[in-house]
Amino acid sequence: METPVSNAPAANGSAGWQQYFDSEAALASWQQLEIPGWASKWRLLKIHDGQLVLEPKSSGWFEDNYGGLLSRELTGDFIVTTRLKVEGTADALPQTAFSLAGLLVRKPREFRAETWRPGQENWLFFSTGAATEPGTPQFEIKTTYQSTSTLKIFPAQAGWMELRIVRQEEIFSLFYRYDGQPWQLLDQFIRPDLPATLQVGLTAYADWPSVAEVYPDYLRYNRHGTPTDHADLRATFAWLAYRKPLVDKPLPLATLRPEQWQDFTS
Secondary structure (H helix, E strand, O other), X not given: OEXXXXXXXXXXXXXXXXXXXOOHHHHOOOEEOOOOOOOXXXXXEEEEXXXXXXXXXXXXXXXXXXXOOEEEEEEOOEEEEXXXXXXXXXXXOOOOOOEEEEEEEEOOOOOOOOOOOOOXXXXXXXXXXXXXXXXXXXXXXXXXXXXXEEEXXXXXXXXXXXXXXXXXXXXXXXXXXXXXXXXXXXXXXEOOOOOOEEEEEEEEEEOHHHHXXXXXXXXXXXXXXXXXXXXXXXXXXXXXEEEOOOOXXXXXXXXXXXXXXXXXXX
16 A cells, blocks of 8 residues: 655655555555566565565675665655564574665666676665674665675664665765664765666665675676575565655755754654
């Protein structure tokens, strides 16, 4: 079910919306990143108990390696928020390195398996799970320009949380909030190269060691997946919400005081 966000009027007069994953019909307006001739990166994608459950195969977004993505196209400035929980399939948290899920923003590309060329990926993401320390809650943020990826890892908490990406022109601000706690600003990216219209949505990926077995043979990985698959991540998404920022002024990169976040965290 998709409902208007009545308490968050958009600056340009357009309404926001909140997508609840309460039925299979909720996925009708979302697009999977599927390239004919390439291996699927999902082991499981389903609606269960009114929530979206993603279990990836061994996969990852890095340079020209593709992971799974469920997205919609958004144009202009936006605030996108999701509520999610990341677990292991057999443990409280994944036990394989770089097993996380969250929000991804990507420049759209049109190609087929036979016309794909490396060096043209442009995106950023904000995810939670276990990164460099399997079994330990962490955030991963990554920005990729022309298929060159740069990442940062931060400590996190396990359990339900909300992740948010705010776009204002070329500035992308990344917020998180644990249940019962205030919003926190984690980091910001400056991406003047990204176009007005972007793919924005949900991703989940896992088990970098299996991906590393064929890295950096991007074409082999994208077409055939990994030789082994030890992915053990389950991501549960309750909803995803979209609205326009309430103000037009970009969030400043300097002097990041909580009172300056008000229009982006309400």
